[in-house]
Amino acid sequence: xxxxxxxxxxxxxxxxxxxxMPGRKLRITGKGRCNLTNISxxxxxxxxxxxxxxxxxxxxxxxxxxxxxxxxxxxxxxTKIERGGRVFPxxxxxxxxxxxxxxxxxxxxxxxxxxxxxxxxxTNAGRVTGIVTDSKRAIEAEAxxxxxxxxxxxxxxxxxxxxxxxxxxxHTLIRTRPSLVPLEIEENIPNHLVGLRLKNVHAAxxxxxxxxxxxxxxxxxxxxxxxxxxxxxxxRFAVDALDEGKEVELSIDLKPALDHNKLDARxxxxxxxxxxxxxxxxxxxxxxxxLIPTCMEAVQIPPDRSAHQIxxxxxxxxxxxxxxxxxxxSGHGSYDEAIVTAGGVSLKEINPRxxxxxxxxxxxxxxxxxxxxxxxxxxxxxxxxxxxxxxGKSAATGDNS
Numbered sequence: 092x093x094x095x096x097x098x099x100x101x102x103x104x105x106x107x108x109x110x111x112m113p114g115r116k117l118r119i120t121g122k123g124r125c126n127l128t129n130i131s132x133x134x135x136x137x138x139x140x141x142x143x144x145x146x147x148x149x150x151x152x153x154x155x156x157x158x159x160x161x162x163x164x165x166x167x168x169x170t171k172i173e174r175g176g177r178v179f180p181x182x183x184x185x186x187x188x189x190x191x192x193x194x195x196x197x198x199x200x201x202x203x204x205x206x207x208x209x210x211x212x213x214t215n216a217g218r219v220t221g222i223v224t225d226s227k228r229a230i231e232a233e234a235x236x237x238x239x240x241x242x243x244x245x246x247x248x249x250x251x252x253x254x255x256x257x258x259x260x261x262h263t264l265i266r267t268r269p270s271l272v273p274l275e276i277e278e279n280i281p282n283h284l285v286g287l288r289l290k291n292v293h294a295a296x297x298x299x300x301x302x303x304x305x306x307x308x309x310x311x312x313x314x315x316x317x318x319x320x321x322x323x324x325x326x327r328f329a330v331d332a333l334d335e336g337k338e339v340e341l342s343i344d345l346k347p348a349l350d351h352n353k354l355d356a357r358x359x360x361x362x363x364x365x366x367x368x369x370x371x372x373x374x375x376x377x378x379x380x381x382l383i384p385t386c387m388e389a390v391q392i393p394p395d396r397s398a399h400q401i402x403x404x405x406x407x408x409x410x411x412x413x414x415x416x417x418x419x420x421s422g423h424g425s426y427d428e429a430i431v432t433a434g435g436v437s438l439k440e441i442n443p444r445x446x447x448x449x450x451x452x453x454x455x456x457x458x459x460x461x462x463x464x465x466x467x468x469x470x471x472x473x474x475x476x477x478x479x480x481x482x483g484k485s486a487a488t489g490d491n492s
């Protein structure tokens with residue numbers, strides 16, 4: 092995006108690509124479908140980036156989701172809107188997004204140099220004047236845009252190169268860590284739970300016994316722990332807490348549509364209607380089959396106990412467990428599993444109106460290399476496209492307003 096916009100403004104643009112093929116990370120986003128953006132309002136978008144979200148107001152004011160959809164339409168990529176306002180390519184193929192970008196920059200005569208790693212920035216009197224590649228080739232430039240990504244999915248080429256380059260010219264780096272990443276739990280996941288997907292559940296994250304945040308939606312049990320949209324979102328807070336040595340717990344409400352009173356009435360009704368039914372069979376009315384053994388172990392009610400023999404105390408234990416299924420979080424996935432990287436180049440040293448460094452003239456940043464990370468749902472790619480658009484325009488025109 093940055094390269095193409097700079098070329099549209101008349102700049103002579105060279106795109107240096109570390110890997111053999113560009114767009115490797117883009118090809119795997121959204122499980123290969125590429126969640127391009129979201130149609131949420133700007134204020135909602137900014138909220139999904141937490142305390143640093145306000146930095147994006149200027150970029151979003153210049154190039155936002157509606158502009159992005161028009162852009163893709165202009166370069167021949169059809170899009171569609173799905174549940175939650177998420178936008179995908181009509182074809183459901185991330186590869187089509189990469190192909191559209193490649194055709195576009197080709198038409199704009201952007202010179203692509205694959206398998207070219209940048210090792211050094213050349214500066215003079217507080218201004219960037221070029222770069223040095225890993226083959227010791229020096230290339231002069233009036234402006235340089237760093238859009239190398241973070242540390243997530245390192246096999247795609249994201250190995251922190253941008254951080255090294257930024258630090259070499261004096262930029263401050265905010266501690267990096269995996270974000271939007273699966274969580275690990277203290278106990279081993281029983282085989283009968285692996286692969287279980289829970290839909291329409293409410294999950295709350297507790298840190299040192301206090302509720303930090305909560306989400307509603309879908310989650311999944313994996314061989315090593317927990318995954319799925321709401322788990323990834325909660326992980327943004329869990330990772331920091333775990334790294335600080337704090338106690339992290341997850342509380343799952345399996346019946347969020349019913350409060351305690353309504354759930355108790357539901358249980359009484361089921362017991363009354365199925366009085367002779369064994370407890371384990373009664374649970375089939377309440378839970379997915381895979382979760383029943385876990386429930387029985389937690390509430391300590393014999394599986395062959397008849398429903399009408401369940402005491403009020405046992406019914407209370409069942410109700411409380413259904414509304415507050417607790418799991419101790421013990422760890423999180425690595426950068427290999429993280430969708431994005433939290434931390435990065437400090438936003439205090441970047442002009443939000445242009446994406447230019449405030450330390451080195453002519454040096455610009457875009458995307459995940461910055462200290463910006465949002466929730467799942469298309470937010471992170473829109474941030475990358477918007478900052479890329481702005482960096483490209485600014486670098487080409489020399490705009491430093």
